[in-house]
Amino acid sequence: MKSASEYQKVCVIGLGYIGLPTASLLATKGFEVVGVDISQKVVNTINQGEIHIVEPDLDILVKSAVHSGNLSASLEPCEADVFIIAVPTPFKDGGPDHISGKKPDLSYIDSATKKISPYIKAGDLVILESTSPVGTTDEVVAKILKQAGHAIGENVFVSHCPERVLPGRILIELVENDRVVGGINEESTKVTVNFYERFVRGAVLATTAKTAEMVKLTENSSRDVQIAFANELSMICETENIDTWEVIELANRHPRVNILNPGPGVGGHCIAVDPWFIVDRSPEVSKLIRTAREVNDAKPEWVINRVVHCANKFKDPIIACLGLAFKADVDDLRESPAYNIAKEIQRKEIGRLIVCEPNLDDHCEFDLYELDDVIEQADIILLLVDHKIFNRCKASDLREKLVIDTRGIIR
Numbered sequence: 001m002k003s004a005s006e007y008q009k010v011c012v013i014g015l016g017y018i019g020l021p022t023a024s025l026l027a028t029k030g031f032e033v034v035g036v037d038i039s040q041k042v043v044n045t046i047n048q049g050e051i052h053i054v055e056p057d058l059d060i061l062v063k064s065a066v067h068s069g070n071l072s073a074s075l076e077p078c079e080a081d082v083f084i085i086a087v088p089t090p091f092k093d094g095g096p097d098h099i100s101g102k103k104p105d106l107s108y109i110d111s112a113t114k115k116i117s118p119y120i121k122a123g124d125l126v127i128l129e130s131t132s133p134v135g136t137t138d139e140v141v142a143k144i145l146k147q148a149g150h151a152i153g154e155n156v157f158v159s160h161c162p163e164r165v166l167p168g169r170i171l172i173e174l175v176e177n178d179r180v181v182g183g184i185n186e187e188s189t190k191v192t193v194n195f196y197e198r199f200v201r202g203a204v205l206a207t208t209a210k211t212a213e214m215v216k217l218t219e220n221s222s223r224d225v226q227i228a229f230a231n232e233l234s235m236i237c238e239t240e241n242i243d244t245w246e247v248i249e250l251a252n253r254h255p256r257v258n259i260l261n262p263g264p265g266v267g268g269h270c271i272a273v274d275p276w277f278i279v280d281r282s283p284e285v286s287k288l289i290r291t292a293r294e295v296n297d298a299k300p301e302w303v304i305n306r307v308v309h310c311a312n313k314f315k316d317p318i319i320a321c322l323g324l325a326f327k328a329d330v331d332d333l334r335e336s337p338a339y340n341i342a343k344e345i346q347r348k349e350i351g352r353l354i355v356c357e358p359n360l361d362d363h364c365e366f367d368l369y370e371l372d373d374v375i376e377q378a379d380i381i382l383l384l385v386d387h388k389i390f391n392r393c394k395a396s397d398l399r400e401k402l403v404i405d406t407r408g409i410i411r
């Protein structure tokens, strides 16, 4: 085994929301880093010291990492001491299977592993950071490398260290959060813990690869189940004509109750995806996790039905959508329930739609308006995202309007 300081050159596969911040952080900490991506455009952008994703302060970090000479991007991997795989793990196309739910697509991990294999030599460390179904580190990554003739676990080390950073706070949480490290054997775990301890301020906690995989899926499933509880509660309160947010606020005054916030559904690439990785492997015993997914996935349709109900009270209603992003104060529309609801209102021609998304300058499908303009024009105000700027909306100023507030911020 090499000494910790000999793990100095790092090859990061996948330069997205996790790979790029990780690569640039390592470069600014003095590691020599080559970032690899399948997109020539992404590679060119990074080599010019620019970025292709939006995340606070990432532009400054990438610029300084590239200018220091420690970070470069390439279409091809190269020899390194550490290989970090940070590629997407989406679903396979097609709807949920009635028994095992949606199926994970591990093809990106598969091809990333095959791509780095020719560059791996004795003493190297391979880390899978992508959120993965239990067993992937062993059954996909280690297996492919073993088949290629590497002495896995003996002189080539393989571990899982799941990313756990929150979009919007990635650069802070990359350093401050505790990390969970699980190797395919004890040696792998030890080498990987030593590596992360060189740049993480949080604790680096050692376990097995399978446990580390399950920990990550558990974190996001736990949040999904809790949000589903809040979403179900909001639908129950609506039928009883009770203010959900008052119920939650008062219930949360109990010392052992902490209910999360309802919304128009759960978006993003993580919480709405990862629980299916558990359901897919253990469908018979993951009924609650599956039901939570279904409750959260059904919430946008419930919101649309409420809009239809309100719109029926007008001849040609003007409907103002406040927010398109998947959550507060980001510009990310990936898997956004707000965006999907807006599209559906437009498709169904429920009324004339006007949209305010303060974190975007423009959008190819919607004309975007200032907050004051949409409020003035609208008959129905549909608040979909709790962006800070929407806190300005006061119930007392909106008495003439019909308000559907899916986030409970208009008081």
Ligand code: SAJ
Residues within 6 Å of the ligand: 131, 163, 164, 165, 166, 167, 219, 220, 223, 227, 260, 261, 262, 263, 264, 265, 266, 267, 268, 269, 270, 271, 326, 327, 328
């Ligand atoms: N949401 C609610 N009510 C809430 C909290 C969130 O409706 O009370 C909604 C949001 O509006 C959004 C979705 O849930 O649509 C997810 O947002 P989020 O802020 O809960 O989480 P993400 O997807 O941005 O990031 C999560 C984080 N996981 C946990 O907090 C357990 C992050 O730490 C992970 O690294 C990330 O998933 C990931 O990449 O897996």
